[in-house]
Amino acid sequence: MPKEIERLTAIEEDTMNIIWQLGTCNIRQVLAEVPEPKPPYTTLASVFKNLERKHYIKPFREGKTYHYRICISREEYATRTMHRMVDNYFTGSYKHLVQFFAAGSDISVKDLREVIDMIEKGEESE
Numbered sequence: 081m082p083k084e085i086e087r088l089t090a091i092e093e094d095t096m097n098i099i100w101q102l103g104t105c106n107i108r109q110v111l112a113e114v115p116e117p118k119p120p121y122t123t124l125a126s127v128f129k130n131l132e133r134k135h136y137i138k139p140f141r142e143g144k145t146y147h148y149r150i151c152i153s154r155e156e157y158a159t160r161t162m163h164r165m166v167d168n169y170f171t172g173s174y175k176h177l178v179q180f181f182a183a184g185s186d187i188s189v190k191d192l193r194e195v196i197d198m199i200e201k202g203e204e205s206e
Contacts (some may be wrong), residue, residue: 085152085160086134091119095127096136100154105146 088096097111099105111124131137136157137148170176178195181187187196 085136085157087164088134088136088157089130091127092131092134092136095124097154097189098132099131099137099148104147104149106145109120 094114095110098110102109107121107124107128110124110128111118111121114124128137128139132139132148136150136152138151139146139148141147165176166172166174168178178187178192182192
């Protein structure tokens with residue numbers, strides 16, 4: 081798996097969210113979970129090819145059908161995406177990220193205190 085994962089387009093991310101929910105699956109299973117209006121099968125097959133090229137999924141054959149295994153977990157994707165966001169928008173500073181949300185009133189002082197408590201407890205348990 082490459083150290084730096086490629087970014088996903090909106091349709092790729094939507095598709096991966098379904099794949100993460102289903103686990104090992106095939107294109108038809110994912111298509112059944114896609115909300116209306118459903119894309120054509122061929123469009124979704126192209127998305128799968130892109131996800132394979134980007135190393136998010138890996139195909140294997142079962143009978144006449146290709147199934148796909150997950151190569152990058154949702155947690156790993158979220159972690160790498162957040163690190164990239166912090167690097168790109170907050171000069172690599174998590175302090176600036178928290179200040180951004182605190183300044184916009186998206187996070188309360190109570191929530192901030194709870195986060196600090198969680199961090200301190202995590203440090204104590206290590």
